[in-house]
Amino acid sequence: MIGAALAPAAFAGGDGKGSPPPEVRFATFNASLNRFSAGALGAELAAPGSAQPDTIAEIIQRVRPEVLLINEFDFDPAALADFQTNYLSVPHGDAAPIVYPYTYIAPSNTGIFSGFDYDNSGAAGDFVPNDSYGFGFFPGQFGMAVLSMYPIDYASVRTFQFFKWKDMPGALLPDDPSTAAPADWYTPGPELDSFRLSSKSHWDVPIDIAGETVHFLVSHPTPPVFDGPEDRNGTRNHDEIRFWADYVHPGRSSYIYDDNGDYGGLAGNARFVIAGDQNSDPLDGDSIPGAIQQLLDHPKVNTKVTPASPGGTEQAALQGGANAAHLSDPAFDTADFSDSAPGNLRADYVLPRKNMKIVDAGVFWPLSTDPLFPLVGTFPFPSSDHRLVWIDVRVN
Incomplete structure (x- = not known):
């Protein structure tokens, strides 16, 4: 990552024709x-x-990823098109333009008022972001978008924006500690029945890579903080992560239904890559223990190579604070959070199916001496408090 663009994976031109590219x-x-x-x-x-x-x-x-998920892109199809035209298609220094002919963007649960008092403040709508299906100040804030050099099979995209949390068997529904009843933070009846699992959405975006379909499974679970002793965001984060763990396991996915009312998950032999800001570090931070391990320890997920960077290690040492007590390897960190708490964390993941070989992987977090370090910087960040995470995989 020193001073120039990363070498892209071998690429067959992005038109989905000819032999599958090796990576x-x-x-x-x-x-x-x-x-x-x-x-x-x-x-x-x-x-x-x-x-x-x-x-x-x-x-x-x-x-230069060929297939990219962007988290925290407000839902606005025209804005996504303009991001391509006015930013990605414009060179920056010696970084050449990059073009994504295929994109997917869809509504998010964020900022859509539920009509219920989800935060139990005593009044529905007194603070609309907390009483929305996902935290947001307007519908679609903190949404997401998929950009691809390979064709997206739009007719086969599945979205799970409306899937209800209560319909997940064994859901970790939060408990109101002030009552004797279990799992009752969201009042049983219309309120609980309305509550959607996804804080943004979950999408299965099939991508045709030279005749081979890879399901790009993308989401952005809620941060496991900004709540109280009921841990309503921590439990939701856990189950948003669990959703994909069940979806890729034919023996556990029969309960899942999409926004068209079709049930079930992926076929046992389907290729997939799970991607997104999962807001969960394996060992540090505030997520429920074992939350991200639902994917990292999954029998169908390949974790033989962990994306890493030199900058993560350097910044954890320089910043100190909570980082000094962390258990996870800072080389694997993907987010530069407050030094007091929670410190830097591994929050962002790209996880392929086990039979898809990982050839290379990384986190774009250069050393402070690297000419590219100003792209990530330190607080206040010139780009984001998260780092881009990438993997090169063999599709066939």
Whole structure:
């Protein structure tokens, strides 16, 4: 990662024709392309030259993933098109333009008022973000988008925005500690019946890579904080992660239904890559112990290679604080959080099916002496508090 673009995986041209390429680069990036009012991101991206989107675009251009999930991109299809035209298609220094002919963006649960008092403050809607299906100040804030050089099978995309948490067998529904009844933070009846599992959404986006279908399974579970002793966000984070663990396991997925009412998960032989900001470190931070291990220890998931960076190790040592007591290897960190708590964490993952060989992997977090370090920087960050994570995998 020193001073230049990363060498991209071998690529057959992105038209889905001919022999499958030996390697494809998949990536996830919580790019902090969210704004605090509806339409603000679209207005910003409608013209070139805004500093933070320029920096995000340059990072993407230097890593050059063929298939990319962007977390925290406000739901706005026109803004996504403008991000391509005005930022990704524009060179940044010696970083060449990058073009994604295929994109997917869809609504998010964030900022959609439920009509219920989800935070048990005593009044529904007194603070709408907390009483929405997912935390947000307007519908679609903190959404996500998929960008691909390979064709997306749009007719076969499955979304799970409306899946109800109560319909997951053995769901870790939060408990109101002030009552004797179990698992009753969300009042049984209409309130619990309305509660959606996904804080944003879960998408199964099939991508045709030279005749082979790879299911890009993307999501962005809620942070396991900003709650109380009931741990409603921690339990939700756990079960949002569990959703994909069940979806890729034919013996555990029969309860899952998509937004069209179709049931079931992936076929046993289906290729997949799970990607997203899971907001869960294996050993540190505030997530429920074992939350991310539902994927890392899954019999169908390949974790033989862990994406790493030199910058994660360096910054953990320089910043100290909570980082000094962490158990996870800081080389695997993907997010630069507050030094007091929780410290830097591994939050972002790209996890392929076990029979898809990982050829290479990394986290874009250069050393402070690297000419590219200003792209990530330190607080206040010029791009995002998360780092782009990538893997190169063999598809067949």
